[in-house]
Amino acid sequence: MGASKTNAMRILDNKRIEYGMMSYDARDGKIDGITVADKIGKAPETVFKTLVTHNGPQQLYVFVIPVATELDLKKAAKAAGAKKIEMLAVKDLQKYTGYIRGGCSPIGMKKQYPTFIDESAANLTEIIVSGGKIGTQIVLKPSEFLEVTQAESAALIK
Numbered sequence: 704m705g706a707s708k709t710n711a712m713r714i715l716d717n718k719r720i721e722y723g724m725m726s727y728d729a730r731d732g733k734i735d736g737i738t739v740a741d742k743i744g745k746a747p748e749t750v751f752k753t754l755v756t757h758n759g760p761q762q763l764y765v766f767v768i769p770v771a772t773e774l775d776l777k778k779a780a781k782a783a784g785a786k787k788i789e790m791l792a793v794k795d796l797q798k799y800t801g802y803i804r805g806g807c808s809p810i811g812m813k814k815q816y817p818t819f820i821d822e823s824a825a826n827l828t829e830i831i832v833s834g835g836k837i838g839t840q841i842v843l844k845p846s847e848f849l850e851v852t853q854a855e856s857a858a859l860i861k
Contacts, residue, residue: 709835710801711810715843720851723842724834734805734837736770743831743840747771748823750831750840753809755791755800755816756783763799764788765818765852767809767832772821772860782819782857808835809852818854820845825856 708716715722727742740750747770754766754774764783766774780788793804800812809818809832824830824845832848834841848854 709808709811709839711808711833711835711841714811715841715851718851720843720847722847723829725831725840725842726838727840729805729838739840740770740831745831749827749829751820751824753807753833755796755807756788757791758783758785758788763791763814763816765809765812765816765854766859767818767820767824767848767852767854768860769821769823774859775861778857778859779819782855782859783817802833802835803837806833806835806837806839808833808841809848809854810841811835815853818852819857819859820848820852820854821859822856823860824848 725743736752737747740747750770751767752770756764766779768774797803829842830845831840831842
């Protein structure tokens with residue numbers, strides 16, 4: 704295999720969870736979710752982006768939603784049981800997660816943060832999330848995503 708395994712892939716291997724890997728060319732700098740879905744030839748509703756939020760310096764929450772949608776911060780806060788949450792600044796992403804923007808996988812962050820996935824994933828046979836580096840995506844079953852991330856399903860989008 705030519706591509707090196709990411710931390711997210713090593714975790715899936717260790718847990719014996721089957722997954723597929725998809726690569727795309729990111730040299731054009733276009734790494735937004737809709738463009739990525741187009742580059743890998745998958746419907747945008749099956750490709751999920753990872754958003755990191757916080758409600759103070761010590762508590763982070765991870766939300767995984769379809770790339771063509773927008774996170775509803777009120778619904779997200781309700782799911783997390785927080786009064787209010789806001790997006791983590793991009794400059795802080797690597798410090799807290801170990802990942803960079805465009806390559807932030809919900810699997811294998813520096814710590815296991817409370818993770819939530821949009822309820823629409825339950826209707827899919829497979830979902831696609833970042834593999835942990837720009838240009839790499841992981842394909843897996845929603846049930847196995849829930850298992851490996853200890854995520855909860857919730858209504859999260861506007």
